Amino acid sequence: MRAVRHAKRARDVTRRFRTTGSSSAQAPAGVIAALEANAVSVGLAGGLFLVAGGAAVRAFHEGESEARRASPARESAYLVQDLESDLAVATPSRSPAELPSLFLPRGGLPAAVLQRSRAPLSPSSTVLSSLGLRGAHLERLRRDGIVVLDGALGADELQGIAQELKAERVQDRLSRNPNHIASGGNSDPVRTDRTLFLDSAVRREFKSVLPCLTHGERLLRSVGHFLEREGFGGFLAHADESIPLRVPDETQLAIYGPGGAFYKPHRDGGGAEAAAGPLSHLRLRGLGRRLVTGILYLNDNGPNGARPWREEDGGCLRVYAGGDSTSECHHVDIPPIGGRMVLFDAQAMLHEVRPNHHERAAITVWFLVGSEA
Ligand SMILES: O=C(O)CCC(=O)C(=O)O
Numbered sequence: 325m326r327a328v329r330h331a332k333r334a335r336d337v338t339r340r341f342r343t344t345g346s347s348s349a350q351a352p353a354g355v356i357a358a359l360e361a362n363a364v365s366v367g368l369a370g371g372l373f374l375v376a377g378g379a380a381v382r383a384f385h386e387g388e389s390e391a392r393r394a395s396p397a398r399e400s401a402y403l404v405q406d407l408e409s410d411l412a413v414a415t416p417s418r419s420p421a422e423l424p425s426l427f428l429p430r431g432g433l434p435a436a437v438l439q440r441s442r443a444p445l446s447p448s449s450t451v452l453s454s455l456g457l458r459g460a461h462l463e464r465l466r467r468d469g470i471v472v473l474d475g476a477l478g479a480d481e482l483q484g485i486a487q488e489l490k491a492e493r494v495q496d497r498l499s500r501n502p503n504h505i506a507s508g509g510n511s512d513p514v515r516t517d518r519t520l521f522l523d524s525a526v527r528r529e530f531k532s533v534l535p536c537l538t539h540g541e542r543l544l545r546s547v548g549h550f551l552e553r554e555g556f557g558g559f560l561a562h563a564d565e566s567i568p569l570r571v572p573d574e575t576q577l578a579i580y581g582p583g584g585a586f587y588k589p590h591r592d593g594g595g596a597e598a599a600a601g602p603l604s605h606l607r608l609r610g611l612g613r614r615l616v617t618g619i620l621y622l623n624d625n626g627p628n629g630a631r632p633w634r635e636e637d638g639g640c641l642r643v644y645a646g647g648d649s650t651s652e653c654h655h656v657d658i659p660p661i662g663g664r665m666v667l668f669d670a671q672a673m674l675h676e677v678r679p680n681h682h683e684r685a686a687i688t689v690w691f692l693v694g695s696e697a
């Protein structure tokens with residue numbers, strides 16, 4: 325049974341952005357649940373492929389070509405090619421609301437989705453407007469529990485960061501995360517990356533050494549300020565109350581080595597109990613204070629980078645629909661492409677970093693529940 329699961333998982337890695345397996349009993353209001361609800365699954369070559377309808381496809385592509393005109397970012401084009409091959413098997417009469425909801429092109433969204441936006445667009449800083457962040461992104465995040473934005477950093481910035489991270493001074497400060505080496509007396513590591521936590525003091529110390537990284541960090545943290553200012557208020561999956569959000573002082577820089585470094589399935593904001601329970605209980609827990617995970621990938625592997633990301637590079641962020649990574653639940657693999665930003669529900673979203681075989685760097689900020697425990 326286990327072997328079958330593993331073989332199945334291995335196959336699944338090759339089907340990025342596609343759903344597979346049977347439905348999960350307790351899928352959160354995460355993206356995969358949304359995909360599950362909205363997709364028509366068609367048996368094809370032994371697998372289940374995600375397809376959507378003609379109207380949705382048109383609306384998506386109109387939004388996308390707008391984004392391509394407005395931005396030179398190639399990542400969106402890359403993603404659309406992938407979606408296109410799935411969407412080619414379209415069935416008619418699906419509404420734009422049923423678009424595959426995980427990936428949003430930078431700056432451009434289908435009109436129908438924009439109309440659904442709750443908050444008006446109000447990015448005040450140049451940082452945010454360069455990112456093209458909109459109220460609609462927050463709406464998606466609230467509804468689906470995850471949103472992915474591409475092209476947050478340009479090729480020059482990513483090259484700069486890659487150079488900066490090679491500095492001995494930085495490498496010397498990276499260490500294994502003491503809290504996550506092993507769990508419950510088990511000597512198997514939970515994660516094998518190396519991290520450096522950037523707080524105000526460390527930031528000051530490295531400011532002159534890491535100017536490009538500092539820019540990326542500001543960008544990611546500014547997303548938290550945007551969420552804060554827009555009154556993000558939490559996820560629909562936990563809609564029982566409105567939660568204020570706070571940007572912490574700390575950012576995690578994580579480097580996954582090319583020798584298969586990984587981070588096993590986990591939730592950033594607590595366990596299964598945390599995912600199921602209302603957030604008011606979570607305020608009493610340390611990890612429960614994490615509300616939204618924000619990740620920015622720093623690899624120089626975008627389409628304009630040193631070389632594009634390849635399947636064999638591994639290191640995908642895998643997000644699960646169900647509560648349990650050992651059951652046959654749906655998952656989506658998100659390649660860690662430089663300049664890609666991922667925001668997700670830190671409480672509910674079970675995720676892992678798949679074994680990595682190429683340079684992989686990322687910064688992560690956990691945006692917290694606003695009120696102190
Ligand atoms: O780098 C990633 O893709 C995810 C890392 C992660 O899950 C974590 O640091 O908690």
Ligand SMILES: [Fe+2]
Binds near residue numbers: 590592675
């Ligand atoms: Fe995580």
